[in-house]
Amino acid sequence: MANDKDLKEDEREYVMNSLTTSAERLNEVIVDLNVILSTGKQLNEKKKLVHFSKVVSDIQDSIRNILEKEQVNFKIDFKRVDEILTIKSYIYSIFYNLISNSIKYRRPNESLEIAIESYIVEKKIILTFQDNGLGIDLKKNGDSLFGLYKRFHKDKAEGKGMGLYMVKVQVEKLDGKISVKSELNQGTKFTIVLIP
Known part of the structure; x- marks a missing residue:
């Protein structure tokens, strides 16, 4: 049977994995928004x-x-x-x-x-x-x-x-x-x- 220390370690790992996944998704959204916003800048292109x-x-x-x-x-x-x-x-x-x-x-x-x-x-x-x-x-x-x-x-x-x-x-x-x-x-x- 898992002890309290193992459970806390599992929870910590789960939270860290969730945070990493969220950060990666947020980064993708920021990159995508950057692409979208750059289309406005290209209007200055001749x-x-x-x-x-x-x-x-x-x-x-x-x-x-x-x-x-x-x-x-x-x-x-x-x-x-x-x-x-x-x-x-x-x-x-x-x-x-x-x-x-x-x-x-x-x-x-x-x-x-x-x-x-x-x-x-x-x-x-x-x-x-x-x-x-x-x-x-x-x-x-x-x-x-x-x-x-x-x-x-x-x-x-x-x-x-x-x-x-x-x-x-x-x-x-x-x-x-x-x-x-x-x-x-x-x-x-x-x-x-x-x-x-």
């Missing part, structure tokens, strides 16, 4: 002429191993508009997060198709990102889709649930709007409207 095709090409180069392993098929159409004067780091981050989400939440045993295109409507640039992945139940999760730390297929992929939140923040910092259409097991389509 706007540059950004080519969508180059952004996609750079992302494909940076994750080539994943794309080959997952056998991702891209259908890209920037013929109607391929450039915008904007903050490059935002556009890169938006594209990267949407592409990586499509890869993370692909349907198993199904070839992943990602279609990205751009066009102009009433002097606004419209970008669409569409995949044939797992999709999202918008009736259930629509209100929290772009929320911080929100994840909808926790069993399918690692992540903190920051990607879509960051996408929305960055699109809005560029005075744009983002919307989504999705059905479970039918894929997802994000539409971004930007004013050049």
Whole structure:
């Protein structure tokens, strides 16, 4: 039978482990908040002429191993508009997060198709990102889709649930709007409207 000294030692260890876990979680939140707050600072970054095709090409180069392993098929159409004067780091981050989400939440045993295109409507640039992945139940999760730390297929992929939140923040910092259409097991389509 455990004596009082052993019990106190166990309690002390339990409390220390709990405090360590809490401190680590708090540190993660602080790091995440730092990332979010830094998006505001990037607005001081000078706007540059950004080519969508180059952004996609750079992302494909940076994750080539994943794309080959997952056998991702891209259908890209920037013929109607391929450039915008904007903050490059935002556009890169938006594209990267949407592409990586499509890869993370692909349907198993199904070839992943990602279609990205751009066009102009009433002097606004419209970008669409569409995949044939797992999709999202918008009736259930629509209100929290772009929320911080929100994840909808926790069993399918690692992540903190920051990607879509960051996408929305960055699109809005560029005075744009983002919307989504999705059905479970039918894929997802994000539409971004930007004013050049």
